[in-house]
Amino acid sequence: MGFPHRSHPRETPVLSQHFGDPDARSLAGWRQRGGYRALEQALTMEPAAIVGIVKESGLRGRGGAGFPTGLKWSFMKPGDGKPHYLCCNADESEPGTFKDREIMRWTPHALVEGCAIGAYAIGAETAYVYIRGEFTEPLQRMTDAVREAYAEGILGPNALGSGKRVDVYVHKGAGAYICGEETALMNSLEGRRGNPRIKPPFPAVAGLFGKPTTINNVETLAAVPHIINNGAEWYKAMCQGNPKSTGTKLYSVCGNIARPGNYEVVMGFPFKDFLYDLCGGPPPGRRFKAIIPGGSSVPIQTIAEAEATVMDYEGFVAEGTMLGSGGVICIDDAQCMVKQIARLARFYAHESCAQCTQCREGTAWTTKIMERIEAGQGTREDLDTLLEIADNMTGKTICVLSDSCAVPVVSGIQKFRDEFEAHITQQRCPFRGAAAGGGVATAVAA
Amino acid sequence: MSAPPTDSGSSSLTELERAPRSDAHMRAEDYQPVFTGPARAELNELLTHYPTKMAALLPALWIVQRERGWVSEPAMAEVAAVLGLTPAYVKGVVTFYTMYHQHPVGKYFVQVCTTSPCNVCGAEDVVRAILKHSGAGELGVTSGDGRFTVIEVECLGACGFATPVMINEDFIESVSAERVPEILDSLP
Numbered sequence A: 001m002g003f004p005h006r007s008h009p010r011e012t013p014v015l016s017q018h019f020g021d022p023d024a025r026s027l028a029g030w031r032q033r034g035g036y037r038a039l040e041q042a043l044t045m046e047p048a049a050i051v052g053i054v055k056e057s058g059l060r061g062r063g064g065a066g067f068p069t070g071l072k073w074s075f076m077k078p079g080d081g082k083p084h085y086l087c088c089n090a091d092e093s094e095p096g097t098f099k100d101r102e103i104m105r106w107t108p109h110a111l112v113e114g115c116a117i118g119a120y121a122i123g124a125e126t127a128y129v130y131i132r133g134e135f136t137e138p139l140q141r142m143t144d145a146v147r148e149a150y151a152e153g154i155l156g157p158n159a160l161g162s163g164k165r166v167d168v169y170v171h172k173g174a175g176a177y178i179c180g181e182e183t184a185l186m187n188s189l190e191g192r193r194g195n196p197r198i199k200p201p202f203p204a205v206a207g208l209f210g211k212p213t214t215i216n217n218v219e220t221l222a223a224v225p226h227i228i229n230n231g232a233e234w235y236k237a238m239c240q241g242n243p244k245s246t247g248t249k250l251y252s253v254c255g256n257i258a259r260p261g262n263y264e265v266v267m268g269f270p271f272k273d274f275l276y277d278l279c280g281g282p283p284p285g286r287r288f289k290a291i292i293p294g295g296s297s298v299p300i301q302t303i304a305e306a307e308a309t310v311m312d313y314e315g316f317v318a319e320g321t322m323l324g325s326g327g328v329i330c331i332d333d334a335q336c337m338v339k340q341i342a343r344l345a346r347f348y349a350h351e352s353c354a355q356c357t358q359c360r361e362g363t364a365w366t367t368k369i370m371e372r373i374e375a376g377q378g379t380r381e382d383l384d385t386l387l388e389i390a391d392n393m394t395g396k397t398i399c400v401l402s403d404s405c406a407v408p409v410v411s412g413i414q415k416f417r418d419e420f421e422a423h424i425t426q427q428r429c430p431f432r433g434a435a436a437g438g439g440v441a442t443a444v445a446a
Numbered sequence B: 001m002s003a004p005p006t007d008s009g010s011s012s013l014t015e016l017e018r019a020p021r022s023d024a025h026m027r028a029e030d031y032q033p034v035f036t037g038p039a040r041a042e043l044n045e046l047l048t049h050y051p052t053k054m055a056a057l058l059p060a061l062w063i064v065q066r067e068r069g070w071v072s073e074p075a076m077a078e079v080a081a082v083l084g085l086t087p088a089y090v091k092g093v094v095t096f097y098t099m100y101h102q103h104p105v106g107k108y109f110v111q112v113c114t115t116s117p118c119n120v121c122g123a124e125d126v127v128r129a130i131l132k133h134s135g136a137g138e139l140g141v142t143s144g145d146g147r148f149t150v151i152e153v154e155c156l157g158a159c160g161f162a163t164p165v166m167i168n169e170d171f172i173e174s175v176s177a178e179r180v181p182e183i184l185d186s187l188p
């Protein structure tokens, strides 16, 4: 539901049903709401049968890439004699995204249960939940939930009396966006610097501690108990005729929007209705100018593109962007696109782990040139240079952080070239000092 | 307010955003170990979570920071000894992550998000108000009374509650420049 707002009738609250309800946090409260029934059932099933249901449901990874979860799980071979691990990615650092935080704050047991089922399904006895260090409250909620689950014998050597061992541990990160990248997260968990690893080998072959590992996002794992309880068909039915994108999705909506918050809708929801009806549209007196719908690493949409979008994996791609992490960043007509793209470049420059030259140098130079243009000291050649650097940063590095820095620059120059040019010809930021709500047209013409 | 652009090339970005080093040095002979008593027991319990000792490094550093407020070089050496690592290795890890303080900070460590989603909601005004009202004046500098160290940080994962401000372990949501005096004045 549109937490912190009341649920909108057009939402389908599954994961967010209990957001804002403190009683759902405790083990007793969670059990009253049907908690741990799915785990109980799962522990009586063959791991392969669980993987089968998840495959059938069509669930795809909610961490950004949308990889089919059941397929990812099927790469693991339970019973191969090696320790296996499950990592739950709770690093949530993609600008615009704050859904995993609410899942952990309000329904920590949902995630403990999802981790336990996931671990069992891939033949792992241990699951680690890697939570970013800044998430002090989610860390506390998860630590409390895990402690309660051990005290009641839900976790441990004889999970729920099944004779099977399932351990879940909470691990606190220490400040680094890059640790959300799956192999960087594994390095960080092992007590190393959070540098992404070259793939292959893929985590399913050699992941955490060199052992077969699966990594999933918080929202992905939290959906699993619902799928076990209600069946694959129920989950699959939550779409608008596109069987490749199923279920509900939590979108974190932020920036210039009347009602920021987390909204949960079925796949295939019209983005226009989402932005205006559910989220209340732009702040009073303003108009939307641009939307970044999937966290800061996906291409920027013009408002016309956003309004034409169907909200599912394929729908966002059809309108030139990606669903990503579901962090919807709204930008209104009082904002300077050049300034915000420069700020995003600075983010990536700050977060680059600096292993790859293209990324280390590219993010830094992109930031420098973007900030120069924003300050009114740019030249026309700078735009070509930016595109050239962006090209050199794309598809050439160990992980895609480098590509992510190029994305807003390229889509920004493509779609908001008039603002870049206005900075260059006027030798100043046309928005600086412009009355709020003045709009692009006024500011750029000024 | 981002760190100002400079001409010194790529590495300047991270350099600039790092708080200046304090001159509070600690002599090794004055060092009191952290991992004795309850903290040692806590670490021993943590070690059972992992197949390697090294994996307890981040948790061990968190214990140090909780107990001492920052992670000094002698503390890094102690952690290294306890986990069977070298001090240089531990330092390499400490410096990778932004949340370990390598020098003492003010009584209140204030982190303000200024990444784009918060930026478009006025985060820079919040930073200016905090710098002014706290007396810190500048990013990364501790106020004269030792109470405040203020830094800008990247996305805190609470973008729908712009602008989030972290004061030590506490997350304060939806901070506007107008609310800053009231928030800072309410701190003991």
Ligand SMILES: Cc1cc2nc3c(=O)[nH]c(=O)nc-3n(C[C@H](O)[C@H](O)[C@H](O)COP(=O)(O)O)c2cc1C
Pocket: A060, A061, A062, A063, A064, A065, A066, A067, A069, A089, A090, A091, A092, A093, A094, A177, A178, A179, A180, A181, A182, A183, A215, A216, A217, A218, A220, A221, A399, A400, A401
């Ligand atoms: C730079 C970078 C940062 C990432 N940050 C996160 C993150 O904070 N949370 C997350 O779940 N996935 C993040 N991912 C994606 C993960 O690498 C991985 O694909 C995901 O956790 C897999 O889970 P899923 O299949 O359930 O989506 C990031 C990827 C990259 C390249």
Ligand code: SF4
Pocket: A178, A195, A196, A351, A352, A353, A354, A355, A356, A357, A359, A360, A397, A398, A399, A400, A401, A402
């Ligand atoms: S692309 Fe950037 S963040 Fe990713 S491994 Fe290379 S240097 Fe590190």
Ligand code: FES
Pocket: A095, A096, A097, B113, B114, B115, B116, B117, B118, B119, B154, B155, B156, B157, B158, B159, B160, B164
């Ligand atoms: S951008 Fe400020 S909390 Fe995410």
